[in-house]
Amino acid sequence: xxxxxxxxxxxxxxxxxxxxxxxxxxxxxxxxxxxxxxxxxxxxxxxxxxxxxxxxxxxxxxxxxxxxxxxxxxxxxxxxxxxxxxxxxxxxxxxxxxxxxxxxxxxxxxxxxxxxxxxxxxxxxxxxxxxxxxxxxxxxx
Amino acid sequence: xxxxxxxxxxxxxxxxxxxxxxxxxxxxxxxxxxxxxxxxxxxxxxxxxxxxxxxxxxxxxxxxxxxxxxxxxxxxxxxxxxxxxxxxxxxxxxxxxxxxxxxxxxxxxxxxxxxxxxxxxxxxxxxxxxxxxxxxxxxxx
DNA sequence: ATAATACTTAAACTTAACTTTAGGTCAAGG
DNA sequence: CCTTGACCTAAAGTTAAGTTTAAGTATTAT
Numbered sequence: 001x002x003x004x005x006x007x008x009x010x011x012x013x014x015x016x017x018x019x020x021x022x023x024x025x026x027x028x029x030x031x032x033x034x035x036x037x038x039x040x041x042x043x044x045x046x047x048x049x050x051x052x053x054x055x056x057x058x059x060x061x062x063x064x065x066x067x068x069x070x071x072x073x074x075x076x077x078x079x080x081x082x083x084x085x086x087x088x089x090x091x092x093x094x095x096x097x098x099x100x101x102x103x104x105x106x107x108x109x110x111x112x113x114x115x116x117x118x119x120x121x122x123x124x125x126x127x128x129x130x131x132x133x134x135x136x137x138x139x140x141x
Numbered sequence: 142x143x144x145x146x147x148x149x150x151x152x153x154x155x156x157x158x159x160x161x162x163x164x165x166x167x168x169x170x171x172x173x174x175x176x177x178x179x180x181x182x183x184x185x186x187x188x189x190x191x192x193x194x195x196x197x198x199x200x201x202x203x204x205x206x207x208x209x210x211x212x213x214x215x216x217x218x219x220x221x222x223x224x225x226x227x228x229x230x231x232x233x234x235x236x237x238x239x240x241x242x243x244x245x246x247x248x249x250x251x252x253x254x255x256x257x258x259x260x261x262x263x264x265x266x267x268x269x270x271x272x273x274x275x276x277x278x279x280x281x282x
Numbered sequence: 283a284t285a286a287t288a289c290t291t292a293a294a295c296t297t298a299a300c301t302t303t304a305g306g307t308c309a310a311g312g
Numbered sequence: 313c314c315t316t317g318a319c320c321t322a323a324a325g326t327t328a329a330g331t332t333t334a335a336g337t338a339t340t341a342t
Contacts, residue, residue, distance in 0.1 A: 005288065016331055019290090024329095035337085036289060048281065052245040055238060060329070074261065081253035088246040095239050097196065098232055104193040105229040112222035120215065140189065146318065157301055160320090165299095176307080177319060201299070 002039040011047055025064045026050055028071045056087040057094065104139035107132055143180040152188055166205045167191055169212045197228040198235065245280035248273055 008015045022030060022037065027046060031038040046067070053063050066083055069076035110132050115121045149156045163171060163178065168187060172179040187208070194204050207224055210217035251273050256262045 003289075014331080015289090017329090020330060035291095048245070049249070052242055052249075052280070055242040056246060074256075077253055077257045081250060081257065084246050084249040084253065088243065088250060091239055091243050091246060095236060095243070098236050098239070101193055101196040102229065102232050102236070104189070105197060105225050105232060108190070108193075108225040109222060109229060112218055112225060115215075116218045116222065139193070144319080155301080156319090158299085161300060176321095 002044075004037050004039070007039045007044070007047070010044070011051075013047075021047075021050065021060075024060050026060070026067055028067050053087060056091050058087060100139045100141065103135040107135045107139065110135075143185075145178050145180070148180045148185070148188070151185070152192075154188075162188075162191065162201075165201050167201070167208055169208050194228060197232050199228060241280045241282065244276040248277045248280065251276075 002010070004015050004018050007013075007018060021027065027039075027043055030043060031040065049066075050063055053066065054060075058066075066080065069080050069083075111121075111124060114124050114127070118124070143151070145156050145159050148154075148159060159178075162168065168180075168184055171184060172181065190207075191204055194207065195201075199207075207221065210221050210224075252262075252265060255265050255268070259265070
């Protein structure tokens with residue numbers, strides 16, 4: 001059993017954030033002893049899931065929905081699986097987006113490298129290697 | 142030359158967003174003809190850079206700073222290059238984070254797949270394949 | 283005993299990035 | 313002439329995800 005302060009250290013999250021998550025219903029059935037929250041291993045796994053779903057781009061209210069499904073038992077296995085499949089697809093899309101962003105950034109790094117070497121941007125278009133052009137193009141597909 | 146409405150269609154951005162960007166100083170030197178904004182190819186490339194830097198996690202005020210550097214000419218090539226190198230590193234870190242998130246999501250997909258097949262979560266720990274365990278572990282490194 | 287520390291709450295505040303609203307100008311078409 | 317549609321502004325409103333504040337309780341250390 002952990003106090004809110006211990007969980008805060010373990011996850012490097014402000015205590016206020018943990019209280020906010022609790023207030024938003026993200027820890028259904030969280031135990032309390034004379035008003036004080038007691039986090040168990042179950043809540044730590046919940047917190048791992050919260051962080052995962054947040055990074056996948058899910059909003060707090062939808063994470064709450066998921067936690068409600070968890071409280072409802074076996075009936076909701078399919079919904080929960082479906083949610084994770086959707087988040088997986090969303091993260092895959094996001095990674096593709098980021099790969100394009102990365103290509104644009106690489107292009108711009110090359111661009112300023114050249115500008116510094118050359119002392120000016122004027123002749124950059126003329127000496128654009130195919131490989132760099134491809135990065136710029138990929139970034140805007 | 143493009144009107145704000147045409148740029149809005151080209152980039153699928155609300156007109157209000159383009160006005161907001163302009164108000165925030167993201168189009169320094171944007172031309173106006175009797176009050177009406179005229180976007181040229183230069184502004185379209187600026188917009189591509191804005192979208193790129195935004196996706197890299199940069200805030201509007203820092204994008205504005207970059208645009209100011211662009212207005213200052215050759216003196217700021219090194220700062221601009223340095224910014225793109227930093228954003229590149231940030232996006233690479235973000236992609237590593239997302240790869241871990243993806244592993245957690247894959248683990249959860251497997252988990253609920255099993256729970257559905259088995260009709261219960263009770264025996265899942267016992268039949269966790271090494272490959273799936275690795276995903277969960279990687280997600281929390 | 284008293285002071286520090288860790289916990290509690292409700293409610294107000296913050297921030298970023300827009301979005302909406304309310305009012306106005308201007309050119310073209312019926 | 314007058315309505316429609318695209319443009320303009322300033323200012324207020326929105327939203328999410330916390331954070332801060334102000335007040336209080338409870339346990340522990342000196």
